[in-house]
Amino acid sequence: MDKATLLGEVVRQVKELKKAATEASKGVLVPVGDDEVIVETCNDEATGTYCFKASICCDYRPQLLTDLRQALDALPIKMVKAEISTLGSRLRKDFVFTSCRTTANGDDAESRQYLACSVRRALNSVLEKASISPEYLPYSTFPKKRQRISYFDSSSSSS
Template sequence: MVSQALMLDAEEGELLKEPARIGKMGISEAKAFAALKSHSEAERRRRERINAHLATLRGLVPCTEKMDKATLLAAVISQVKELKKNALEACKDLLVPMDDDEVKVETYFDRTLHFKASICCDYRPELLSELQNAIDALPLKMVSTEISTLGSRLKNEFVLADRRNKNALDDAGAIQLLTNSIHQTLTSVLEKGSASPEYSPGTTLPNKRRRVTFFDSSSSSS
């Protein structure tokens, strides 16, 4: 009986015939043949998947029909970076909760001194009341507040104004002291939620994303 052994071409991933030889194929040879055949088919399917994905990428990125694989991947990376940059620019002025917990406070003048403060963290049922109590304890009036949620994440932004006249806080040291006080107040609310044993980060809001803005009626005066 004439039998032919097969060998695997490492570059092409295909089975090639070896010169014919006389003899009965033993059990070990049959197993080796089956393993080589299985490996060859797996390699063929893998190459087909890769080529299919590359074809998809060529359709998503312009002017890539004649690019080799390495150049195509470089073009895709560049395109993704550009899209990410554009997305960040588009969201720059939007109130969108991020993944990291944070507290920010900055100042600006609009006829009088204003503080723009924000807190971003996981939502919990008592969070809004805690924030309200914390803000009420400050020597400032709330001009507006804006809330945005995304999944279990919440971002609350406040605009606060000095209760006194526009010249009351001309001293840079006093402004910095009040800025630090706002930051510490919001940070304490943030840390309280992290330390709460009954708080579950999995708590989600009723809607995937909800955004609402409130304005204090006194903000339109003066």
């Protein structure tokens, strides 16, 4: 077998393994490699409320859970369920929340969409906060090196 054929076979097998791993992990909270925010509506069988599912997947950092809490507390929602999972330095947090319907004129679709967009904006703001703050950037960007310090003053050296 030549190198090109061997490489093609390896790529095909990796794709199959990735597809099998995706199928096997359905229903299991596994953080993915990319930062993502997902907000979707649920079946709201109880009258008078909206029901939503939301998830955020990102690198774990200090104050992440506090930032999530502050962002979601500003919205008119009630948390029903929250699950969290980690894999290495990645974190995935899934939420289920409800909100009371506030429109009496029957414009449910528009108010539901507005609330879903508000949740998505709040979660995206948490992701953006981590990406623009230099203290949360990966160590490869700012490696920790000791600063060189000279204990001798070069200007006062004798000739």
